[in-house]
Amino acid sequence: xEPSASEPTLCGKSAGQVMAxxxxxxxxxxxxxxxxxxxxxxxxxWIGRKTEADAxxxxxxxxxxxxxxxxxxxxGNGWLRVLDWDRFALTLYDRVDRRGVRVWLxxxxxxxxxxxxxxxxxxxxxxxxxxxxxxxxxxxARRAVLSCREVVVTDFLRRPxxxxxxxxxxxxxAFDPRAGDRCRGCCQGAYFExx
Amino acid sequence: xEPSASEPTLCGKSAGQVMAxxxxxxxxxxxxxxxxxxxxxxxxxWIGRKTEADAxxxxxxxxxxxxxxxxxxxxGNGWLRVLDWDRFALTLYDRVDRRGVRVWLxxxxxxxxxxxxxxxxxxxxxxxxxxxxxxxxxxxARRAVLSCREVVVTDFLRRPxxxxxxxxxxxxxAFDPRAGDRCRGCCQGAYFExx
Numbered sequence: 001x002e003p004s005a006s007e008p009t010l011c012g013k014s015a016g017q018v019m020a021x022x023x024x025x026x027x028x029x030x031x032x033x034x035x036x037x038x039x040x041x042x043x044x045x046w047i048g049r050k051t052e053a054d055a056x057x058x059x060x061x062x063x064x065x066x067x068x069x070x071x072x073x074x075x076g077n078g079w080l081r082v083l084d085w086d087r088f089a090l091t092l093y094d095r096v097d098r099r100g101v102r103v104w105l106x107x108x109x110x111x112x113x114x115x116x117x118x119x120x121x122x123x124x125x126x127x128x129x130x131x132x133x134x135x136x137x138x139x140x141a142r143r144a145v146l147s148c149r150e151v152v153v154t155d156f157l158r159r160p161x162x163x164x165x166x167x168x169x170x171x172x173x174a175f176d177p178r179a180g181d182r183c184r185g186c187c188q189g190a191y192f193e194x195x
Numbered sequence: 196x197e198p199s200a201s202e203p204t205l206c207g208k209s210a211g212q213v214m215a216x217x218x219x220x221x222x223x224x225x226x227x228x229x230x231x232x233x234x235x236x237x238x239x240x241w242i243g244r245k246t247e248a249d250a251x252x253x254x255x256x257x258x259x260x261x262x263x264x265x266x267x268x269x270x271g272n273g274w275l276r277v278l279d280w281d282r283f284a285l286t287l288y289d290r291v292d293r294r295g296v297r298v299w300l301x302x303x304x305x306x307x308x309x310x311x312x313x314x315x316x317x318x319x320x321x322x323x324x325x326x327x328x329x330x331x332x333x334x335x336a337r338r339a340v341l342s343c344r345e346v347v348v349t350d351f352l353r354r355p356x357x358x359x360x361x362x363x364x365x366x367x368x369a370f371d372p373r374a375g376d377r378c379r380g381c382c383q384g385a386y387f388e389x390x
Contacts, residue, residue, distance in 0.1 A: 025263075026272050033271060058380060061357075065271030068220075068263070075270055075277060076228060076260030077221050082270060082277075083386075085379040086357075086371040091387060102387060107362060107369045120369060121360045151387035162256075162281075165316045167302060174302045174315060176281040184280040185253060191278075192286060192297060192346035 008142055010041040011049075011070045015139050018070070026065045029131070031119055034138050035145070036066025036090070039103040042143055043092040044071070046101045046150075054095045055080045056156055058087040066090075081156050088120070091151060098153045106147040113141045203337055205236040206244075206265045210334050213265070221260045226314055226329050230340070231261025231285070234298040237338055238287040239266070241296045241345075249290045250275045251351055253282040261285075276351050283315070286346060293348045301342040308336045 010018045022033045047053060055073040057063045057080065064075065064082050067090060073079035093100025110117035115137040118124030138145075166177040170186030180187065205213045217228045242248055250268040252258045252275065259270065259277050262285060268274035288295025305312035310332040313319030361372040365381030375382065 026269055027267055030272070056386060060270060061273070062271045065269050068269070068271070072222055074221055074260050074263070075255060076257045076263070077225070078256070083380075085383070086374060087363075087366075087368050087378055087380050089368065099390070102389075104368060108367075122357065150390040152390060153387050155384075155386035162317065168282075171282075172303075173282050173284065173299060179281060183282055185278075185282050188280070189350075191251060191350035192348050194297075195294070195345040195347060 008038075008139065010037045011044060019135070021069050022065070025069050026062075029135060030062055030065075031131070031134050031138055032062030032088070033066045033069070034135060035088075035105055035116075036063045037070060038138075038142055039063075039090055039105070039146060040066050040070045040092070042146060042148055043090065043101050043103045046148060047092055047094060047099075051094050053079075053092040053100065054158060056083065056091045056093075056153070057081070058083050058085045058089040060084050061086070061088075063088065063090055078158055081158075083156065091153060093151070093153045095158065098157070100151055100153060101148055102151045103146055103148045105145060109147065110141075110145045113137050113145055116141055116145050203233075203334065205232045206239060214330070216264050217260070220264050221257075224326070224330060225257055225260075226326070226333055227257025227283070228261045228264070229330060229333050230283075230300055230311075231258045232265060233333075233337055234258075234285055234300070234341060235261050235265045235287070237341060237343055238285065238296050238298045241343060242287055242289060242294075246289050248274075248287040248295065249353060251278065251286045251288075251348070252276070253278050253280045253284040255279050256281070256283075258283065258285055273353055276353075278351065286348060288346070288348045290353065293352070295346055295348060296343055297346045298341055298343045300340060304342065305336075305340045308332050308340055311336055311340050 007014050018037050019029045023029050026033050055067045068074050089104035091102040115134050162176050165174050168175045168183040170182045175183035202209050213232050214224045218224050221228050250262045263269050284299035286297040310329050357371050360369050363370045363378040365377045370378035
């Protein structure tokens, strides 16, 4: 279905289609993932939709799912790298020349859309801001709440493939010997107790 | 379509359906994601398919995508936690009582399936092990290459929700003030240079 003239397209899909995909994958139409969709769309347009891009996301909240829904990059295939920095920003870049763009939700620009700013800076309590009102404002705002700049990526590039596999003397499980004598799990301590 | 009697079901889907979903999301029918699908299926069966489970995965390679494809847990919605420990293991657990199961690809058991063991321990070069042969063996092996134990999760539980948002004096972007005076991005150094 062609999106109507008044409805924005995001990576070639209508906003409604994107919201349905967010609901299916993320569990509900999260405002953060929807803003992330506009961020991915802008970044893709800037670097060229045909560029095979890797992605770096600067928060674990919401944004990784926008990238995983709208690009070929997933956490498991290694094309998406997630930094736990709590900054609402992402970078798409060409893995060959490391050039790309960084897009972020700009708190200053969001002032023109009080619902978006109030949600982003937690100035408005959830119960006072109905989800449908917030989502409508996000779709109206489109890129007006975002900033975008060209970058060259210098770190967190895709790491080299594993060369060999060892058996950890601590837990008896397979691990990457580049970690040292024991696996990182044994070095850092378990997060579980066997029952 | 009902899966045939000879074809295993994974989380209520046929192996063929699961492989198609892996291809769509991950980019190709990766052996690691397919083994991950059997791991998720076993863990879900053990804790009960109706339990609202959180997930912890002990490697960034492949396994996070099996969880994201077959459960409601995604990185962006916070129900999936990914540890960069390079151990091919995952835990599904009830977020209320923290009880669950840990499932891992067992290098010892894999000896009965030389293709799986050769791939897992990198004893067989990729060019000498056709993908379709490996995938066929993985589907034949099912749970015979896996181990599973009940656990209580003691760490890496879901973190508390953000309480407030500040503006970082370093970069001017929004951040979680629990990080300190400046955001983690400013503390750790940028991974990019603006052009």
